[in-house]
Amino acid sequence: MTRALTRRLPQGGRIDRKRPIAFTLDGRRLEGFAGDTLASALMAAGVTLVGRSFKLHRPRGLLSAGVEEPNALLTLGEGDRREPNIPATMTDLMHDMVARRQNAWPSVELDLMAVNSLAAPLLTAGFYYKTFMGPRRGSWMFYEPFIRRAAGLGAGTYESDPDRYETRHEFADVLVVGSGPAGLAAALAAGRSGARVVLVEQDSLAGGSLLSEPLGGPLETWRNGRLGELAALPNVSIRLRATALGLYDGNTVALVERRGHLRPDPAKGEARQIVVTLRARAIVLATGAAERPLVFANNDRPGVMLASAVRSYLHRFAVAPIGRVVIATNNDSAYRTAVDLAAAGVAVTLADLRATPAPGAHTAARQAEAKQRGVEILTGTAVIDVAGGKAVTHATLAPISGGGARQTRECSILGMSGGWSPVLHLTSHTGIKPRYDETIAAFLPGGYAPGHFGAGALQGRFDIAGAIRQGFAAGAAAAAHAGHGKSVGGLMLPEGVEAAAAADAYGIEPVWQVPNLPKGKAFVDFQNDVTVKDLALAHQEGYQSVEHLKRYTTLGMGTDQGKTSNINALAIMAGLRGVGIPEAGTTTFRPPYSGVALGALAGRSTGHHFRPQRLSPMHDWHLANGGEMIEAGPWMRSWWYRWAGNSVGKAYIEEMRLVRQGVGIADVSSLGKIDVQGPDAAEFLNRIYVNGFAKLPVGKARYGVMLNDDGLVLDDGTTTRFAETRYFMTTTTAQAGEVMSWLEFLLQAAWPDLKVQVASLTDEWAGMAVSGPKARAALELALPGCDLSDAALPYMGALETAFEGVPVRLIRLSFSGELAYEVYAPADYGIALWEHILGAAAPLGIKPYGLEALAALRIEKGHVAGLELDHRTSLDDLGLGKMAGKEKAFVGRELRQRPNLQSPDRWSLVGIECLEPEKRLRGGSILFAASDKIEGHGRGYITSVTFSIELNKYIALGLYQGGLAHKGEEILCAFPLKGEQTRARIVSPHFIDPEGKRLHA
């Protein structure tokens, strides 16, 4: 066990000492309190080592107390709830929490993988690229799995996530991101205006930086007062544990709300995380700033922390260092940590990189206060190295000038402050480039989109009074932007807070890299093990752009996305290049701001909620009557029925026999159905179909083919004229939506002068096909009194009738090639009519048949369907060229004549019959001429295949180069997936009844 560096103070902190919380770390039982984060509980328990680093397996401790944490990434939970790489700083401590440290074997304390550290000279920037790219192309693919195993952080689980996640839409007049001094003030101003305000805070408590202030002080009083005021405003809603992940166009913000602390029970529908899509009229960004580390040798040793984090742990969690603390800083802010530690009885040495006299307006006062508290202050002094392996033991200090004697100080904690970087991720998401501000040595948002406002530390206002004033003004401005101009009154500042001028708010004098560093790794990016040397190497190898630097060194990648490292790195790089920081530029921050579970992004779109299913009106009947279902696009369709066999292979043959020899009924409700009405409907149809529709008589149906404007086939179907100005169109199942949109587009954009209206009837009418030689007899039994004789209802005839008061549409047309009728009834009566026909025609042996038989029957007949209408075939490819009207205009007419579409070598529709009785044909087979070498893409492929009961062999439809010009030739059907080659012959696609005698029976 590593030496403890910290301990819990006997009192203080925002923790509830009456509520102890037990948890385990690597199986060891530890205890913290309600109000602790996992990180603070670990520190209170004296755990110094929180993990091993990504590449070099160096021991690491906590760096921060917040979302920027690069080191303390733990694996939480067990079994199917195991989740890796969770920052301990952002995790509420919970009863029985199971935490494991990562990236070490056999244990974090004794990590044998730390030999990597010895090989460190090899593991420099670009190591993988340089080492594993050879000897051949594709070598990386070989090495990658091994490398991924050796490097990397925690491992997830392959079990499915048992938790539930939700999504929600939300709207607000004003969204305030961040609840620090600026955010609270902004929310209050906007709230007073009457605007609907949502205040989001990623922490479990509101207050931001105020939470790290001493309890019982004036800032705490101010915070409590403002929270009280906000709570009293019904139009203000505060969301804790809610992180703004991304800011998008249209003032849309993605939030993730974490509710794990409530122990949500998925069985009760409780969500573990909720992704909220929030649309706001105005947005106030009060996201604060993050402290930067300093770069010196061994600055990654456990115990080296951000100075502000030391203060957070002290005040918020009552965790104090054991023994002396050394503070290293280049600005005023770390003095507060020094003063507060000294007040808590901790011995403090403060090494201030800045020389005297004090550069900031308030520096002298800070120094005086610290001195008074007994802090040892060494100005013009840098920490250049720390000693200690798994825990820091002492710091080496040296004058910044390079001369003078080195000194050492024993210490348990080293707090460092390299300045503050505004958290400008959200403005960066909107595409606004940050701008560098010399006075605060940091990037600021380069501007704001209309309706966006910034305040506080994000704007470089690091003093509390300035942040509050700016926040209040931004809140009022945002409310006004959202249409709430009501006066918002004034706002009291906390007692004793002096207003500072912005320019010298914290007196920073940046020293990006301490000069004359001793040997030892000086880390810039802790999570990715990127050191100053790696940056130098990248520079030496010619990497100039920060974006390239990032990808070459992996700097700024990983779960923290370089929150602590980016600015230091690019400043050092600018130094190496001899250019200014603005010229070097910064990388672009992209969403998400912090890590988010994939489950949360999926929400409830999992399992059968992944996408909706379309169900026929007869769906329930199929389920109850032996129907086996199959997905067909969004539809569930009856595939085959148990009456016909116990497998699809057996059943569809029986069902085909039923239709060829008796009568069957199939559910065709999924066909697209479109109401086309208006005085110009005939003209409209005549323009969209290739064949003539102008003179279709009332009571007649006609088969038609539509082209898209490329001249390729869009869809086929039938349209029936039921009245002078009223038509009933059907489309294929697959193209129903597309045809409907196409028709609407043409009417609105191309021919707005046509008096035509279209409406989808797909959901309105249930459809069933009654097919077979006994189809007429069956319907005569079902619809007595309706004259169905060939004279009254000939082939391609249609009529409207009724059954028990239910309107019924009958169209005599055939997909199967047999005598057949399509029967339509309003959807809610679908089952009633279906059952009625089955019952009435029972003496004829009528039974249902499914999609497999339906498809097989049409292949025998040589009807094209979705597999042939794939948006790549032309009218001529499908053998339908003769249908095209010669005298009339129709969509696609001109482009259909493109030379390429008229080439005799195009792959066009053929029938294929199997010549080897013991073999079968397979869909997708590649077609070759008998004399061809079997390689490449061949001369075509099989689109649809079935066993033909009429011909007692496998038959297929396919596309073949030159098409029916090769009728009678022998070909080879190759199916490489199974290593099969089958001899076959090109034949007419009309395998049965080419004259159509059965249709007209």
Added chain:
Amino acid sequence: MPERQSAIAYALAKGGHDGPDGHRALKLGAVKGGSLIQLAAFASTLGQLEQAAAPLIGAALPAKPGVVTVAGTRRLLKIGPEQFWILGPDADDLAAKLQAGIDPGVGVVTPLSHSRTRITIEGALARDLLAKGIPLDLHPDVFREGHFAQTGLHHTPVLLLRSGPNRYEILAMRTFALSVWDWLTDAAMPWGYDVTT
């Protein structure tokens, strides 16, 4: 005449679900039967259609979309530049009257009673339930009683109508209705729901 069979009949028969605390905070259900007529003019005949339809309906067609006009037992919705929906009782002869009374050169009538499944959601949490899937601001001051919107739910187009202080109706495509219902009942799990028929 046979009875109409709802697309979600079996799902409705399954009944409600207790929330974690044993409560059933929401009421979900379906409007039984009901008629829906689509009435549409051509670009140049909107005025003529409005004139012709008003006496047959007994009320003027709404001039603006988004707000329902109540006309006796019927509700009139303008759903497009020249398109209207008329929601009426199950046995309504209005479609026939309109078909007979409106010149086909002026407008068209399309009965769509079976094409939509009307799902009802009632309760103080109805808004929260809808917020899980519908990207519209349903704040009571924004989406008021009688307001409606054509929007999307669970990847399908729906028409959402606020029919009471805490009551909403969703007109879902019939073929997708069961998926939408499943989605809604799953979303309602954390609060519990009763099924009203």
